[in-house]
Amino acid sequence: MLKLYATILKELLLLRRDRAGLLVLFVMPAVLVLVVSLVQENVLKTIGGTSTRILFVDKDRNSLGETIEDRLREFGSLEIIKELDGQKIDEKSAREAIINGDFQFCVIIPGGITEAVRERARQLVTRSLLTDDIPLKNDIDVPDLVVYFDPTVRGGFRSAVVSSLNMAVLSMEIREKARIFSELLPKQMNKIIQEAIGPYVSEKFVEDIPKMSLDWSSQRMMGIKEKLAFSKDFETIPTSVQQNVPAWALFGIFFIVVPMAGSLIRERQDGMLMRLLTMPVSYLTLLSGKVIAYVLVCLIQFIFILIIGKLVLPFLGTSMLEMGSSPIAVIMILLSSILAATGYGIMLGTIARTYEQASMFGAISVVIAAALGGVMVPVYAMPKVMQEISAFSPLAWGLDAFLDIFVRRGDIKTVFPEMLLLLSFFVGTMLISWSYSFRQDRTGV
Amino acid sequence: MTQQTEFNQELIAEKALVAREVVKVYKGSSSPALNGLNISVNQGEIFGLLGPNGAGKTTAISIMSTLLRPTRGNITIYGIDIVRYPNEAKKLLSLVPQEIALYPNLTARENLRYFGRLYGLRGQQLENRIWESLERVGLKERGDERVFTFSGGMKRRANLAAGILSKPRLLFLDEPTVGIDSQSRNMILEKLALLKNTGTSMIYTTHYMEEAELLCSSIVIIDKGQSIAEGNPQELINRTPGCSSLQDLFFAMTGKSIRD
Secondary structure, three states: OOHHHHHHHHHHHHHHOOOOHHHHHHHHHHHHHHHHHHHHHHHHHHOOOOEEEEEEOOOOOOOOHHHHHHHHHHHHOOOEEOOEEEEOOOOOOHHHHOOOOOOEEEEEOOHHHHHHHHHHHHHHHHHHHOOOOOOOOOOOOOOOOOEEEEEOOOEEEHHHHHHHHHHHHHHHHHHOOHHHHHHHHHHHHHHHHHHHHHOOOOOHHHHHHOOOOOOHHHHHOOOOOOOOOOOOOOOOOOOOHHHHHHHHHHHHHHHHHHHHHHHHHHHHHHHHHHHHHHOOOOOOOHHEEEEEHHHHHHHHHHHHHHHHHHHHHHHOOOOOOOOOOOOOHHHHHHHHHHHHHHHHHHHHHHOOOOOHHHHHHHHHHHHHHOOOOOOOOOOOOOOOHHHHHHOHHHHHHHHHHHHHHOOOOOOOOOOOHHHHHHHHHHHHHHHHHHHHHHHHHOOOO | OOHHHHHHHHHHHHHOEEEEEEEEEHHHHHHHHOOEEEEEEOOOOOOEEEEOOOOOHHHHHHOOOOOOOOOOEEEEEEEEEEOOHHHHHOOOEEEEOOOOOOOOOOOOHHHHHHHHOOOOOOOOHHHHHHHHHHHOOHHHHHHOEEEOOOOOOHHHHHHHHHHHOOOOOOOEEOOOOOOOOHHHHHHHHHHHHHHHHHHOEEEEEEOOOHHHHOOOOEEEEEEEEEEEEEHHHHHHHOOOOOOHHHHHHHHHOOOOOOOO
C-alpha cells in the first residue's frame, strides 16, 4: 500500500509541476467548452433555436399581407421587422440587409396579390360550378410570394419557414375559395331550381335557401402536438450547453493520453523504468499508481468543467447545465470513461518509441475519435457511413451515455451497455500493454 | 541432499553473485548476446565488468539485475536464484543506470523519498537514509533543489545517492562516471571506495580502464558474449606479455578495431 501511495503522490507532484500538461488537462477543455458553447448558442439563433428577426415588406397592403403576417407571428420564434431606422422597408433595401447578413430572411408580399387571389378563387369556383356550355375566361395570373434567404440559413429552418408560408397561403386560398363558394352556391342552386321547376316556384322559397357560414373553412379538425421524447417528464430541452459540456469534458479526459504516454516514455528513455523495475515493487503497482493519479486528476478536471457549465456559462447568457437525476450513473460513466482514457494512454506509452510519436499520434487519434464520437458535430447529423464508424469511438460511448443521463434522463440501467464498452476498452488496452511489455521482458526487444 | 551439494550451496550463498553458463538469445537474432558467461563476485568486492561496445555488458547487467530473463543458465545473488525468486533478489540489489534515472522536476530529496518508499522505508528511518545518502555524495545542502537545475556532476552524484539509499548488498553501477568533470568523477570514485569498506559488493562497468584498475579487485573482460579473461587486474596484467596496464591488457584481448 505504501508503494502504491508513493507512486500516486509522485505522479500528482510531477503533474502539478508540469505546466504544459496542466494547460492541456485543464485550460484547453475549459476554453473549448466556453468558446464552442457560446458559438453554438449563436448558431442556434441562425437556425431557429431562438427568436429570429425577419424583414417583412408588404407591397399589397391588403388582407393577404395581414394574414401572412399573423401566421408568421403565430410561428412564435420570429420577430417581424417592417421598418429600419424609422423608414418603411422596400424590396431593394431588404435585399441589401439580407446580403449584408443583418437578417436571415425577408418576405415580400407583391402588390395586388390579394385581388389576384380573390379573382383566381372566383374563377376556379365558378368554373367548378358552371356547365360546359358557358365559355371559360383565361386564367388569372397570381404573382408569387418572394422569400429572400441568407445563404447561411440552414436547410431545416429554411424549409420550416417556407412550409409556414405555404400554410398561410393555403389557408387563405381555402378561405377565399370557401367565401366565393358560399356566395355562388345559393345563386347556382336558385338558377337550377328555377330551371327545373320553372316560374311557378315561389321567390320566397328561393330566397330561403340557407347561406353558408365561412367558419368551416378555417376550423381545424386535427391537431399536432409536439413532444420531446424523454423517458420521463423532463423540463430540460437539449441546448448547446447540454451537448458541449459533457462532450468537451470527455475530450479533455481523453487528452490525458498525451501527458500520460509522455510520462511513461520519459521514464523508459531516462532509464527510470529500468531503475524502478529493479526495485522490490511490481510493475502492476507502478501502473496502478499512475492510473489512480490520473483518475484523480480527471475527476478534478471534470468537476472544473461542470462548474463552467453550471456557473460560468449561464453567467455569459447561456442556459445552465442540467445533469439529470441519476448521480450514480454519472459517476459510473465518468469513472469508466476515465479508465478507458488511462488505458489508452498506457497502451500508447508502452507501444510508442518516442515522446514525439506518442504526442502526435495520441493527440490526432483523440481528435479523430472525438469527431467520430459526436463531440464536434452530433452523431445524428453525420452521414450514415460515419454514424456506423462512430459506433467504434470510445468518446461516442461516453458522450451517448452522458446525453442519456443529462438529456434523456436515463439511469444506470440505460447507460449500462456504454459502461460495459468503456470498461472493456480499458481491459483491452491494458492487456495489449501487458502483452507488449511481457514480450519485451522475454525477448529484450 | 548430499554433503557435496550442501557444501556447494553454502559456497554460493557466501558469494555476492554467481552466474553460471548464462546464455541470452534475443528473438530474431542469429547469434547469442551472451554465450555461456560465468561470473563469480565475492562479498564486499568491486567487480569490473569490462568489454568493448556490443560485447554483452548491458545484457549481462540487465539479466543479473532481474530486468531480463536469461535464455539458459543460472544466477544467484547471495544464494537466491534470481530467475525463480526475483522479488527476493530485488531486496538485496540496487542499480545505478548509465542514464540519470531521476525525475528532473522533483528535488533530489523528493526523488529519494519516492525510491525509499518503494523499498518499504518510511518515517524517520526514511528521512535518515535520505540524509545519509545525500551526505555521502556531497549533496546534503542541495537536496531541496530540483534535479533539472543540477550540473552534470551533481546529477551523477544524485543518481548514485538513489542507488545507495536502500543500503543494497549488491550494487550494479553502469558507467557511473560517464560525461562528468574530473572533480565529480574523483569524488564518485572515492565514495565508491568508502562504500566498499562498508561491505557493499559492486559490479562496475566502465570504459575508463584506469578507473577499473584503481577500484576493482576482480575483473572479467567479455567479448561476443563470452568471458575472455577473469581475475585480479594486476595478476592478469602481469600474466600477459607486453602489458603494463589494464588498458594494454584490454587492447591485447579485444583488439584495437573500432566496435559500433
